[in-house]
Amino acid sequence: MSTVESEADASRLAWRSLWSSLAPxxxxxxxxxxxxxxxxxxxxxARDWFVTQAEARGLAVETDRNGNLWAWWGxxxxxxxxxxxxxxxxxxxxxxxxxxxxxxxxxxxxxxxxxRAVTPQRPVGIVVFxxxxxxxxGVACLGSRLLTGAVDPERARALTDATGTTLAQALAAAGLDxxxxxxxxxxxxxxxxxxxxxxxxxxGLAQPVGVASGIWPHxxxxxxxTGEGNHAGTxxxxxxxxxxxxxxxxxxxxxxxARLLGGHATVGRLxxxxxxxxxxxxTVTAWLDARAAEQSTLDTLVANVRRRVAxxxxxxxxxxxxxxxxxxxxxAFDAALRDRLVxxxxxxxxxxxxxxxxxxxxLATAGVPAAMLFVRNPTGVSHSPxxxxxxxxxVAGVAALARVLEDLAC
Ligand code: HGY
Ligand code: MN
Ligand code: MN
Numbered sequence: 574m575s576t577v578e579s580e581a582d583a584s585r586l587a588w589r590s591l592w593s594s595l596a597p598x599x600x601x602x603x604x605x606x607x608x609x610x611x612x613x614x615x616x617x618x619a620r621d622w623f624v625t626q627a628e629a630r631g632l633a634v635e636t637d638r639n640g641n642l643w644a645w646w647g648x649x650x651x652x653x654x655x656x657x658x659x660x661x662x663x664x665x666x667x668x669x670x671x672x673x674x675x676x677x678x679x680x681x682x683x684x685x686x687x688x689r690a691v692t693p694q695r696p697v698g699i700v701v702f703x704x705x706x707x708x709x710x711g712v713a714c715l716g717s718r719l720l721t722g723a724v725d726p727e728r729a730r731a732l733t734d735a736t737g738t739t740l741a742q743a744l745a746a747a748g749l750d751x752x753x754x755x756x757x758x759x760x761x762x763x764x765x766x767x768x769x770x771x772x773x774x775x776x777g778l779a780q781p782v783g784v785a786s787g788i789w790p791h792x793x794x795x796x797x798x799t800g801e802g803n804h805a806g807t808x809x810x811x812x813x814x815x816x817x818x819x820x821x822x823x824x825x826x827x828x829x830x831a832r833l834l835g836g837h838a839t840v841g842r843l844x845x846x847x848x849x850x851x852x853x854x855x856t857v858t859a860w861l862d863a864r865a866a867e868q869s870t871l872d873t874l875v876a877n878v879r880r881r882v883a884x885x886x887x888x889x890x891x892x893x894x895x896x897x898x899x900x901x902x903x904x905a906f907d908a909a910l911r912d913r914l915v916x917x918x919x920x921x922x923x924x925x926x927x928x929x930x931x932x933x934x935x936l937a938t939a940g941v942p943a944a945m946l947f948v949r950n951p952t953g954v955s956h957s958p959x960x961x962x963x964x965x966x967x968v969a970g971v972a973a974l975a976r977v978l979e980d981l982a983c
Contacts, residue, residue, distance in 0.1 A: 612709070802855030
């Protein structure tokens with residue numbers, strides 16, 4: 574066996590070993606997907622896994638005021654840090670790679686640099702952002718938004734999950750002080766550059782690794798439809814004020830408007846009260862996720878849906894209230910950093926945009942020089958147990974991240 578072959582085998586083994594240690598945490602055997610909602614037992618176990626792995630590498634681990642985890646190689650106080658990382662929470666029954674790939678790759682990239690006796694001149698950090706998916710408390714990238722001041726701490730504390738538990742209560746239960754959440758400008762100022770490695774979430778990559786150009790503007794809106802709860806058997810059709818009809822119309826209107834405008838719109842979550850087969854519902858809550866290449870298109874899409882739904886509600890005898898849960902503006906990643914990544918990885922490295930949101934986008938919006946590496950997704954499926962990356966591409970991602978960190982930190 575040649576040296577190159579044995580190095581490749583060692584990289585694959587290292588990948589498999591670390592990946593396998595995280596893989597059981599939060600996996601639902603019934604769906605084959607991951608349920609790691611922030612601050613749940615599964616999320617806490619994943620966070621413990623990270624702390625154990627970081628400490629085993631001699632990295633200094635700290636939890637910031639917003640619950641994000643940081644592991645340092647070198648002293649962050651010296652500034653100009655090169656930070657990588659991603660998130661470990663998931664959407665309900667999500668895939669194994671969304672977020673976790675970036676965290677596992679970060680740890681292995683540090684191992685790779687050390688095995689080559691690379692000595693960084695700048696501190697190197699690995700961050701695990703909390704509640705990136707917004708699957709528990711509704712606001713996407715909550716940890717990085719709090720860190721950067723993109724969400725009001727007072728509003729964040731009062732966010733509730735599906736059972737009515739507030740973020741403040743969840744943080745307190747995890748041993749954090751909810752009163753102290755909020756922006757940390759000093760911590761942000763220490764970051765010279767942030768590079769998040771992430772599974773590519775469409776079919777945009779024909780080779781193992783690419784570099785991100787930007788992120789579509791996107792957001793989440795909660796639509797609450799209210800009618801009159803009543804008996805399904807005895808209430809005459811003409812007498813009904815059924816919010817399910819208005820909600821159903823909203824789902825179709827969102828899909829139609831997105832198709833007409835070239836955006837994306839999804840209603841992937843519904844809550845029905847009282848949720849009984851033989852009752853006309855009293856309320857239906859629907860969550861709209863909408864995205865578009867241009868902010869003006871997104872604004873038009875959402876405005877058209879709102880107008881058409883309001884008209885329909887009048888016909889149904891129902892009411893509709895719309896609340897914005899989180900909005901993210903368009904992101905163009907730092908051009909110099911993006912070009913530097915391409916120069917490091919080779920001129921044939923593809924540069925592509927995405928319609929998926931990321932903590933790197935939140936940091937970029939806050940003025941931190943940020944970039945992303947994408948790793949090929951052979952099926953293009955994400956937010957599903959079918960999400961997949963081959964071992965060889967995972968190893969290629971680690972190698973690419975290690976080269977980028979070495980270039981930026983040395
Ligand atoms: O929802 C998103 O775009 C991301 O995957 N969090
Ligand atoms: Mn995701
Ligand atoms: Mn993600």
